[in-house]
Amino acid sequence: MLSIKGLKVKLEEEDKQILKGVDLEVEAGKVHAIMGPNGSGKSTLSYVLSGKGGYEVTEGSAHLGDIDLLDLEPEERAAAGLFLAFQYPVEIPGVGNMTFLRTAVNAQRKARGEEEMSAAEFLKVVRARAKELKIDAEMLKRPVNMGFSGGEKKRNEILQMAMLEPKMCILDETDSGLDVDAMKLVADGVNALRTEGRGFLVITHYQRLLDHIKPDVVHIMADGRIIKTGGPELALEVENNGYADILSEVA
Amino acid sequence: MAEAATQQTPTEALIATLDLPQGGWSDAARKDALSRLQQAGLPERRDEYWKYTRPDTLTQPQAVSAAVRASEDVALFDQIDRLKLVFVDGVFDADASDDLTLEGITIERLAQANADLHWARDLYGTLEKNGQTPVARPLAALNTAFAADGVLIHVTDKVSKPVNIVYRRTSETADVMLHNVIKLDAGAEFTLLENGPVAARFNGVLEVEVGDNAAFHHVRAQGRDHEQRAATHIFTRLGTESAFKSFTLTANGVMTRNDCVIELTGDDAAAHVAGACVGDGGDFHHDDTVFITHDAVNCESRQVFKKVLRNGATGVFQGKILVKKDAQKTDGYQISQSLLLDEDSQFLAKPELEIYADDVACSHGSTSGAIDEDALFYLRSRGVPHNVATDLLTLSFLAEAVEEIEDETLREEITARLAEWLERHAA
Numbered sequence: 001m002l003s004i005k006g007l008k009v010k011l012e013e014e015d016k017q018i019l020k021g022v023d024l025e026v027e028a029g030k031v032h033a034i035m036g037p038n039g040s041g042k043s044t045l046s047y048v049l050s051g052k053g054g055y056e057v058t059e060g061s062a063h064l065g066d067i068d069l070l071d072l073e074p075e076e077r078a079a080a081g082l083f084l085a086f087q088y089p090v091e092i093p094g095v096g097n098m099t100f101l102r103t104a105v106n107a108q109r110k111a112r113g114e115e116e117m118s119a120a121e122f123l124k125v126v127r128a129r130a131k132e133l134k135i136d137a138e139m140l141k142r143p144v145n146m147g148f149s150g151g152e153k154k155r156n157e158i159l160q161m162a163m164l165e166p167k168m169c170i171l172d173e174t175d176s177g178l179d180v181d182a183m184k185l186v187a188d189g190v191n192a193l194r195t196e197g198r199g200f201l202v203i204t205h206y207q208r209l210l211d212h213i214k215p216d217v218v219h220i221m222a223d224g225r226i227i228k229t230g231g232p233e234l235a236l237e238v239e240n241n242g243y244a245d246i247l248s249e250v251a
Numbered sequence: 252m253a254e255a256a257t258q259q260t261p262t263e264a265l266i267a268t269l270d271l272p273q274g275g276w277s278d279a280a281r282k283d284a285l286s287r288l289q290q291a292g293l294p295e296r297r298d299e300y301w302k303y304t305r306p307d308t309l310t311q312p313q314a315v316s317a318a319v320r321a322s323e324d325v326a327l328f329d330q331i332d333r334l335k336l337v338f339v340d341g342v343f344d345a346d347a348s349d350d351l352t353l354e355g356i357t358i359e360r361l362a363q364a365n366a367d368l369h370w371a372r373d374l375y376g377t378l379e380k381n382g383q384t385p386v387a388r389p390l391a392a393l394n395t396a397f398a399a400d401g402v403l404i405h406v407t408d409k410v411s412k413p414v415n416i417v418y419r420r421t422s423e424t425a426d427v428m429l430h431n432v433i434k435l436d437a438g439a440e441f442t443l444l445e446n447g448p449v450a451a452r453f454n455g456v457l458e459v460e461v462g463d464n465a466a467f468h469h470v471r472a473q474g475r476d477h478e479q480r481a482a483t484h485i486f487t488r489l490g491t492e493s494a495f496k497s498f499t500l501t502a503n504g505v506m507t508r509n510d511c512v513i514e515l516t517g518d519d520a521a522a523h524v525a526g527a528c529v530g531d532g533g534d535f536h537h538d539d540t541v542f543i544t545h546d547a548v549n550c551e552s553r554q555v556f557k558k559v560l561r562n563g564a565t566g567v568f569q570g571k572i573l574v575k576k577d578a579q580k581t582d583g584y585q586i587s588q589s590l591l592l593d594e595d596s597q598f599l600a601k602p603e604l605e606i607y608a609d610d611v612a613c614s615h616g617s618t619s620g621a622i623d624e625d626a627l628f629y630l631r632s633r634g635v636p637h638n639v640a641t642d643l644l645t646l647s648f649l650a651e652a653v654e655e656i657e658d659e660t661l662r663e664e665i666t667a668r669l670a671e672w673l674e675r676h677a678a
Contacts, residue, residue: 050632051628051631051632052628052632053624053628073631073637074628074631074632075631075632075633075634075635075636075637075640077632078631078632078633078634079634083632084632086629086632089629090623090625090626090629092626092629092630092643092644092647093647093650093651094646094647094648094649094650094651094653094654095643095644095646095647095650099643100630100633100635100643103635103639103643104630104633104634104635105634107634107635107636107639108633108634111634111636143647143650160633164633164634
């Protein structure tokens with residue numbers, strides 16, 4: 001599903017290499033986790049895949065199915081089925097959450113040549129999905145992420161994911177700033193979206209999110225490369241011993 | 252010396268083309284205004300408050316002709332239960348207007364209100380005259396002297412629905428001056444709505460006397476008419492515990508100058524003035540000039556102005572808060588911001604505070620900036636195309652000004668209209 005080959009990325013403005021050759025294959029129906037110390041390039045990977053400016057790909061490729069992601073604008077990548085749940089969701093005053101969601105859903109449908117969702121149909125679906133995530137009607141009416149708590153912002157990200165029904169979901173440190181209950185709600189939301197046809201890439205510092213969202217494959221990233229790949233036990237190893245052992249083992 | 256005698260000043264040249272309406276209760280006020288105009292002379296570029304806005308097309312004897320296009324602003328408040336008054340090219344259209352009877356108010360036309368002892372006699376030109384110091388506003392004096400028509404509204408009670416003055420423009424050359432006077436008695440409440448393009452060139456004055464405990468709401472949509480030129484003036488005086496709230500939406504118009512002069516003369520009064528403006532093109536020029544005088548204790552004033560400028564458009568904001576010596580506990584707030592969608596557009600802001608009281612809270616801020624890249628990426632990452640995302644963020648930027656409209660229905664009408672404009676632009 002998601003296929004990354006030899007991806008090298010530097011900052012556009014300065015001569016600083018962030019990703020130094022990343023290879024990664026995420027199959028449909030699987031959950032991959034990327035763990036790693038601060039500054040290893042995890043978030044950069046998520047931004048480059050979703051098309052944020054400020055980065056320059058110097059080598060390598062990234063495909064979603066047959067589609068060359070790196071050639072596309074961010075909105076085209078989204079329409080192709082890529083979704084990034086932000087570590088820090090952006091507050092947008094004056095734009096209602098519902099307006100935003102409906103604009104996004106219908107823009108993607110339009111881009112794919114599908115029929116747009118009617119207001120009534122949209123309302124029905126969004127209410128049902130919001131209820132599952134314990135997002136109340138008031139939150140839907142408020143401007144995007146304005147005055148939302150950390151947990152509400154993350155639940156709002158998952159709601160967007162549920163509405164947009166992407167093929168490939170990247171979660172960038174979705175657990176940051178969440179207490180245990182909020183994390184469980186978010187994880188439940190993600191687990192409900194796990195299907196045969198959908199891939200997940202979960203970026204996190206900590207094992208604890210992976211207790212709730214059970215990964216099939218765990219990668220350790222350090223200094224712009226994936227240095228070790230294993231099963232769920234790899235996450236437990238990090239939890240118990242930190243990254244130092246793995247880093248020295250590889251070095 | 253014969254040559255010198257034929258040399259007219261621009262002010263004399265303009266006056267020579269106009270007829271002073273005569274024979275009514277406003278005669279004295281008109282003559283008085285004429286002498287104010289003659290004394291001050293028409294605005295020129297060297298005048299301090301015309302430094303950023305060229306007055307010539309507003310002051311020359313002949314209005315520049317402006318092509319007529321359909322303006323959807325004419326229908327802006329059609330869904331609202333209101334009393335409608337229609338002016339076409341500055342001429343009252345009785346057939347298109349509603350009956351002028353409404354409980355709690357009397358509505359008359361300036362051109363017809365000729366009764367000897369008229370209530371407006373004490374008000375017509377009075378607030379305009381007060382507003383001439385310390386800064387002269389000659390175009391307002393010109394209006395008081397020569398305005399052919401307008402509405403006079405006396406509000407004696409809480410009025411059940413708004414009065415909506417709808418302007419339509421069918422002439423490419425109409426040069427129109429209208430003068431509206433509104434008096435709210437103590438405890439009265441009234442909402443005035445104005446929308447549509449008035450004329451190729453429009454000079455407007457609105458004088459509002461807000462009595463003790465009275466509340467006046469004003470929502471205005473200028474345009475949408477790319478070629479019109481307008482100089483408008485609001486003069487208001489607020490009594491004790493009264494409220495004045497005015498919001499103006501401007502979308503295009505080749506030259507717009509909106510003056511708002513507010514005098515807080517009763518304690519515990521509140522004056523809010525806000526504007527949202529969308530300007531497109533190198534010939535777009537929009538100027539908001541506000542002067543608020545605090546002359547009473549514990550009054551609040553807010554100025555919230557937002558301008559979106561693209562393709563070389565120019566926006567100007569000149570806002571002053573004057574706090575007199577005894578106006579303690581004044582709470583003054585002023586913000587003016589522009590969203591510049593390209594490098595050719597410009598925003599010129601001149602915030603001024605002049606404070607003589609020692610126990611006041613006054614703040615002001617002015618910013619110019621581009622679209623927030625993080626927010627833009629966030630929207631695009633959800634599949635919202637670049638142009639639509641830009642429009643959403645533009646609405647988001649204007650929201651703070653639009654939110655100054657207290658009535659939810661009116662606020663939604665204005666927001667919907669803004670969204671429509673943006674959508675059309677994107678298409």
